Amino acid sequence: MKSDNHNLPDKNGFFGEYGGKFVPETLMYALEELETTYKNLKDNIEFKDQFYKDLSEFVGRPSPLYFAKRLTKHYGSGSIWLKREDLNHTGAHKINNTIGQILLAKYMGKKRIIAETGAGQHGVATATVAARLGLECHIYMGSEDVQRQSLNVYRIKLLGAQVHAVDSGSATLKDALNEALRDWVTNVDDTYYIIGSVTGPHPYPMIVRDFNSVVGEELITQSKELFNAMPDAIVACVGGGSNAMGAFYPFIKFNETRLIGVEAGGEGIETGEHAAPLNDGAPGVLHGSLSYLMQDNSGQVKGTKSVSAGLDYPGVGPEHSWLKDSGRAEYVAVSDDAALKAFHEVSEMEGIIPALETAHAFAYLDTLMKEFDINSNIIVNVSGRGDKDINTVADIDGIKI
Ligand SMILES: *Cc1c(COP(=O)(O)O)cnc(C)c1O
Secondary structure, three states, X not given: OOOOOOOOOOOOOEEOOEEOOOOOHHHHHHHHHHHHHHHHHOOOHHHHHHXXXXXXHHHOOOOOEEEOXXXXXXXXXXXXXXXXXXXXXXXXXXXXXXXXXXXXXXXXXXXXXXXXXXXXXXXXXXXXXXXXXXXXXXXXXXXXXXXXXXXXXXXXHHOOOEEEEEXXXXXXXXXXXXXXXXXXXXHXXXXXXXXXXXXXXXXXXXXXXXXXXXXXXXXXXXXXXXXOOOOOEEEEEOOOOHHHHHHHHHHOOOOOOEXXXXXXXXXXXXXXXXXXXXXXXXXXXXXXXXXXXXXXXXXXXXXXXXXXXXXXXOEOOHXXXXXXXXXXXXXEEEOHHHHHHHHHHHHHHHOOOEOHHHHHHHHOHHHHHHHOOOOOEEEEEEOEEOHHHHHHHHHHOOOOO
């Protein structure tokens, strides 16, 4: 059952036609230095031991694979299992990647850390690992998001990092990314840029995937232990695509497991008001890589709409574009309304308040569970906890807190 195509990217950083390094010449050397360092370290025993030790001692891994009894009963078909990334330190999967990349920074002797953030989760995860190692840290965040996510802004500051509000463009994640890239071009000698998803120029999509793959690796072991089979499907939400890629990647070669990515359908795909490039986009270049992208007829990046700040991004990691075209993974979208309904249902039925991003994955169970029988096992990747979203949901529900 081996798929022979899971050794991507190729030496130029492409997954089929997607990926690459579309960056200014000044960054080419930095990207090559990063790639060489990573290739030398990734199978180094000492490096790997340190990575897994940090994940265990500081993050609390492995995260449980947990049987969702009431959700399973509710749908009355297959067993639903939850991969509890929400239980990680800082409350989401993002710390898996920042723990790995800060180790790379340390091996490379970089003293200054920069990162972009949208909802603030990657900013928090980066500021956390920088504090732990005593490194200077700068977080770029769109000024619109600084307003919307004031709690995370303050968390980042408490952790000793500096927040830079970005006013250009739509003043959201894509503009923060532009600004972080600009900083990197200027300060490339002493600065390490921790990208937060499987996006950006090669080698980032590969590096972020590999560090998050600890999730899928644990799932292989846990599935054997808990139901003695490979799962029939793994469902994960897709913004840039790192939590999904981490869960999917070790399973690409097991064709019996369906891999399902759920994008943010916003007001509905048909309205154009969404953040679902794999469902309603076309190949184009954004932030250094070629991938499906929401763009207008002249190739300009289109505005996005989603109730979930972490999914509100017009692009997606190039490996997902490859998985879509090859048919190995399926990509669907659910609306804001459906995600909000799932947010409430999962909270009430399982005692777990999921992130609004994660609620998109849960919402797709309404469709998916009809396709499975009682003997099947479905895993939902619970990418993060919902505490950060409580104000947003209360506002929508018209409740003052
Ligand atoms: C950032 C975030 C996402 C979206 O990012 P991906 O790279 O697509 O995983 C999803 N869920 C949570 C909880 C997040 O913080």
